Amino acid sequence: MDILDLARLQFAVTTGVHWLFVILTLGLVPLVAIMQTRSLRARDRVRRAALDRMTRFWGQIYVINYALGIVTGLVMEFQFGLTWSGLGKYTGNVFGAPLALETLIAFFAESTFLGMWIFGWDRLRPGLHVTLIWLVTATAYTSAFWVLVANGYMQAPVGSVVRDGVAYLTDFGALLTNPSALVPLAHVSLAALLTGGLFVAGVSAHHLRRGREDFRGPLRTGVLVAAVVTFPVYAAGGLQYPIIAATQPAKTAMMDEPGWVLWGQYVMIGLGYLLGILALAAFLVVFREPLLRRRLPAVVAVALTAYPAGEYFGGFLFNEPGPYRGPIYLLWFLIMGAVLLSRPVGPLLRLLPILIPLPLVASLGGWISREIGRQPWIVYGRLTTAQALSPGLTRTMIISSLAGFVVVLGALAVTNWVLIARTARRGLEPAPTEPAAEPVPAF
Known part of the structure; x- marks a missing residue:
C-alpha cells in the first residue's frame, strides 16, 4: 500500500470506530x-421511583458511551489535522465555521447540560432536570447537523467560489440547505433511533428472560421505536439516490457495477430488510394481546391494504422491482402471519439481544459506501484525496501513527463495550427500603 492508501485506511479506522460511538449515543x-x-408525569409515588431507577440505569449506559466517544472524537480530530491538512487549507473558509459550531455545541453546550443532568439528581427540581436531558438531546442532534453540513459540502460543494486554489464561502444559506446534508441527516437520525431502540429492546429482553419484570416497559418502548422508524429509515436512504445521481454520477455508475451490486448494495438491502422484518415482527409479538383481543380486524385490514401500497411504494421509490419488491412482499406476509398466529414471546426474547449489533453494522456500511463512492475526490469535483494529503508525510510516519491509533481506539472500544456489558448485566440498582418505624413505648 502506498502512502495515500495507508492514510485513507487510517481515516477509515479512526472515523469508523468513532461513528459506532456516535450512532449509539444519538439513539440512546x-x-x-x-x-x-x-x-x-407519573402520579403514583412508587411508579415514579421505579421509573427514576430505570432512567438512571439507561442513563449510566449512555454516559459511558458518551464519555469514551468524546475521547475517540479527539483521536479522530488529531489524525484529521495530522494527515489531511490540505483539506483544511482548501475548505477552511467554507466549513470552518460549521465545524467550530459543532465543537462548541458538542464539547461545551452538550457536555455542560449533561454534567448538570448527571449531578443534578435529587438536587434540581424534577421539571428542570428533565429539561436538561432534552437539551442534551437537542444539542446532540444539532451537533450532528453541523457535521453533516461539512460532509454535505464535501459530497456536493455549494455556496462557494474558488480563488487561487482556495474555496471561499459566498452563500451560507445554500451551505445550510444543501440536500446532500439535510436528507442524510434525516437518514442518520432515524438510523440512530433504530439502533437505540433495538439496543434497549435487546438488553430488556435479556433481563426479562431472567424474570425481571421491571424491564417489560423498556422492552415495549425499544421495540415500538424500532418498529416505527423502520420504514422511514429506508425511505430516507432511498431519497438520497436521486441526489447522488444529480451530484455524483460517477458514484451512481459505480453502484450499477455488478460487483458493487452483488457484494455491496444487495448485502445492505438484505440486512436492512432483515432488520425491518424483525423489528415489525417483534412489535406485533410484544403487543400481541391488545392486537388480538381488540384490534385484530383493523390490523388485518391495514395489512391487506398496505400490501399493494408497499408494492407501489417500492417500485416508485427505487424505480425498479429488482431486489426491493420481493422483501416488501415478504414483509407484509410476515406482518399478517405474526398478527394471525401470535407466536409466544419466549423465542423473541432470545432473538432480540442478537439484533443489537446489526444496525451498527448497517450504519457503518452506509457510511463506507458514502465515502468510498466519492473517490478519488475528497471535495467532489474540486479537490482530490491526494491533493488533501499533508505534505512531507512518509510511509514510516503513516504506519506508526496508524498502529498507534489502532491501539488507542481498540482499547477505547473494548473498554466501552466491557463497561456497557457489565452495567447492562447488573441491571437496576436495588430499590431503597423504607426505614422501619420505631416501636412506640407502652405505658
Missing part, C-alpha cells in the same frame, strides 16, 4: 429523555 439519549419524562 432521546429514549432516556422519554423515560424520564414518563417518570415526571
Whole structure:
C-alpha cells in the first residue's frame, strides 16, 4: 500500500470506530429523555421511583458511551489535522465555521447540560432536570447537523467560489440547505433511533428472560421505536439516490457495477430488510394481546391494504422491482402471519439481544459506501484525496501513527463495550427500603 492508501485506511479506522460511538449515543439519549419524562408525569409515588431507577440505569449506559466517544472524537480530530491538512487549507473558509459550531455545541453546550443532568439528581427540581436531558438531546442532534453540513459540502460543494486554489464561502444559506446534508441527516437520525431502540429492546429482553419484570416497559418502548422508524429509515436512504445521481454520477455508475451490486448494495438491502422484518415482527409479538383481543380486524385490514401500497411504494421509490419488491412482499406476509398466529414471546426474547449489533453494522456500511463512492475526490469535483494529503508525510510516519491509533481506539472500544456489558448485566440498582418505624413505648 502506498502512502495515500495507508492514510485513507487510517481515516477509515479512526472515523469508523468513532461513528459506532456516535450512532449509539444519538439513539440512546432521546429514549432516556422519554423515560424520564414518563417518570415526571407519573402520579403514583412508587411508579415514579421505579421509573427514576430505570432512567438512571439507561442513563449510566449512555454516559459511558458518551464519555469514551468524546475521547475517540479527539483521536479522530488529531489524525484529521495530522494527515489531511490540505483539506483544511482548501475548505477552511467554507466549513470552518460549521465545524467550530459543532465543537462548541458538542464539547461545551452538550457536555455542560449533561454534567448538570448527571449531578443534578435529587438536587434540581424534577421539571428542570428533565429539561436538561432534552437539551442534551437537542444539542446532540444539532451537533450532528453541523457535521453533516461539512460532509454535505464535501459530497456536493455549494455556496462557494474558488480563488487561487482556495474555496471561499459566498452563500451560507445554500451551505445550510444543501440536500446532500439535510436528507442524510434525516437518514442518520432515524438510523440512530433504530439502533437505540433495538439496543434497549435487546438488553430488556435479556433481563426479562431472567424474570425481571421491571424491564417489560423498556422492552415495549425499544421495540415500538424500532418498529416505527423502520420504514422511514429506508425511505430516507432511498431519497438520497436521486441526489447522488444529480451530484455524483460517477458514484451512481459505480453502484450499477455488478460487483458493487452483488457484494455491496444487495448485502445492505438484505440486512436492512432483515432488520425491518424483525423489528415489525417483534412489535406485533410484544403487543400481541391488545392486537388480538381488540384490534385484530383493523390490523388485518391495514395489512391487506398496505400490501399493494408497499408494492407501489417500492417500485416508485427505487424505480425498479429488482431486489426491493420481493422483501416488501415478504414483509407484509410476515406482518399478517405474526398478527394471525401470535407466536409466544419466549423465542423473541432470545432473538432480540442478537439484533443489537446489526444496525451498527448497517450504519457503518452506509457510511463506507458514502465515502468510498466519492473517490478519488475528497471535495467532489474540486479537490482530490491526494491533493488533501499533508505534505512531507512518509510511509514510516503513516504506519506508526496508524498502529498507534489502532491501539488507542481498540482499547477505547473494548473498554466501552466491557463497561456497557457489565452495567447492562447488573441491571437496576436495588430499590431503597423504607426505614422501619420505631416501636412506640407502652405505658
